[in-house]
Amino acid sequence: MTRAQEQGIGWRSRVTLLCGMLALLWLALFNLTGPARAQIPGAPQNVRAMVEAETSNPAPGDTVTVAVIMDPKPGWHDYWLNPGDAGTPLELDWTLPDGVTAGPIRAPVPETLVVSGFMNHIYKARHAFLVDLQIAPKLQPGKKLDLKVDARWSACSDLICVPESGSFTIPLTVGNGTIAAQQRTRFDQWRAALPVPLDRQANYAINGSSISIAIPFPESAAADKVWFFPQTQNVFRYAAPQTARRTGNWLILTGGVDKGFDGQIDGLLRFGDGQGIELRALPGSIPSGGETVSVLGAGDTAQENRNSESFAVILALSILGGLLLNLMPCVFPILGLKAIAIAKAGGDERTARRDALAYTAGILLSCLALGAIMLGLRAAGQEVGWAFQLQDPFIVFILLLLMVAITANLVGLFELGAVGAGEKLARQGGAAGSFWTGVLAAVVATPCTGPFMAAAIGAALLLPSAQALLIFAGLGLGLALPFLAIAYIPALRARMPRPGPWMVKLRQWMALPMGLTALALLWLLAQLVGGAGWALGAISTAILLIAIVVIKRRQTPVGLLLGVTGVLAIAGNLALDRLPRPAAIQSAAAELGGEIFSEAKLAQLRDEGKPVFLYFTADWCVTCKVNEAAAIDREDTRKAFEKAGIITMVGDYTRRDPAITRFLAKHGRSGVPLYLYYPKQGEVKILPQILTVSDLTELAN
Structure with missing residues (x-):
């Protein structure tokens, strides 16, 4: 092969790779538009x-x-x-x-x-x-x-x-009031950040320059990092320290008061990781005693808590995680080849360091580009996070294709020809070649970030943009650290092992966990979209594997694989949009007994002519807990329901659930408790907020 032909192949590979990456970027932004938006x-x-x-x-x-x-x-x-x-x-x-x-x-x-x-x-x-x-x-x-x-x-x-x-x-x-699924998801995320109203009245008492508010709060519910935000103005001294204690089913906060006051006080109790309860307090008695509860403190919040010290820890973890990526077979060959190239440089430290810095720059810019894309998705209204992504069938589908491709690569069905192109660039362009090899190393390492970098990426997506990008830069720096060490420490260059058969065996063994990960993603896709997920995932996997075999046999630039993956992604997205979603999966409400709330299940039970007692509860709701202990979780109630064939359905609203929020709104409620009874025939009956056993046993009659 002539040098010109070799350069032509490298050019076509790079162009194809770039086009494929742009196509996937466009696909990632495909569903971000929404109706009625103005800036x-x-x-x-x-x-x-x-x-x-x-x-x-x-x-x-x-x-x-x-x-x-x-x-x-x-x-x-x-x-x-x-x-x-x-x-x-x-x-x-x-x-x-x-x-x-x-x-x-x-x-x-x-x-x-x-x-x-x-x-x-x-x-x-x-x-x-x-x-x-x-x-x-x-x-x-x-x-x-x-x-x-x-x-x-x-x-x-x-x-x-x-x-x-x-x-x-x-x-x-x-018009007809239709709401696009993505738009509903976006607004559900906004609603989830709102506080919910407390089901009972709070009490307050002023004693000189201090004010104490006693808030009904179940003893069994966790409460820490509390803070009371008064909505009623000119009562509290806002900058005064607050203290908190709890006794029984009461949470008492004490702060400073501006002046005497005898009216009602409206405000918001913040607790935990940013949850909130709206409340109204009137003059009343304050329980004594109790255990101390942590407060936010001056200027401290769940998000503000990421001070310079904790940020330094996150940054250090991101660098460590990037460093560990070099142990992955998909990255180590690149590192080994470049390290050997440095060793062969004959001790020319200036050249070695120049190439190391260029290689590091390629990795850093690639990681920053990845971070910018993820932050852009967040800015466009997508709550991007690892756990959140795995709840999205389309993301799971993309990860499935990615894991299948990695598994195929590890077992030797195809090679990353782009790496070879990087080596050609390295031989031809000096520092430029090292830069492009760094870019390619970051691209190859990106799929491996999940197992190692979930915590760092999750933290980055909650930080301000500048700090978040530093986290992604930390990932790149960790990935480049071994190469920098080899370049700046001559003794390490002499001790670097050369690639050999042991790397092939390790690479083949790594195919096993990657394959198991692909199977797990296929199972998750089926859980999210039903049985059709098995068919969609299996067929797409088969098409991708066939494309890999054809590309290998015809020696087509492997960059075309991105194009095939992009087509499969578009087709998969269209298919997933048309697949019905199964009923809601298990939640914490399962611990309370009965059916897990979902409107689909409720409609099914009503179509079958079965009476349903539906109630919504939360750990922080005192009325809910009292009603459960006094009326719902009683033997007389269970026997009466069993005799009458009444199905119990439970909605757990401890953490805001978008489906429950919408359902409560339909019944004119923005919080819990809510108790509903659906008879075999007729309209739903809203039960009182304070229940007795007789209230429920009468339903059986």
């Missing part, structure tokens, strides 16, 4: 905002949820409904057509930030304020509704505050 015009702002409606064609009589999405730049924040000692909250001025009314602003659970002794109730991460718009039943389908809202808010850093504003238009057309 602030003009220059970039410190807290970027946009408005988005859950549906652009609401039905007459519907309630349409509108999200005002706020995205602070790193180092900036905006404010909760009660901003605290400084700042101003979001203000909305609606211009609405006849037949449309806007409800109050619903805000997610805030964070705390103390700057120069002033307490701020803020948001540093991307979040959304929600407003419900009521569409009048008299409006006719096809009528266009042009909504306008003028928004004003404060954008602040630790040093300055800047007033910002924007005007938004939301074009709606009265």
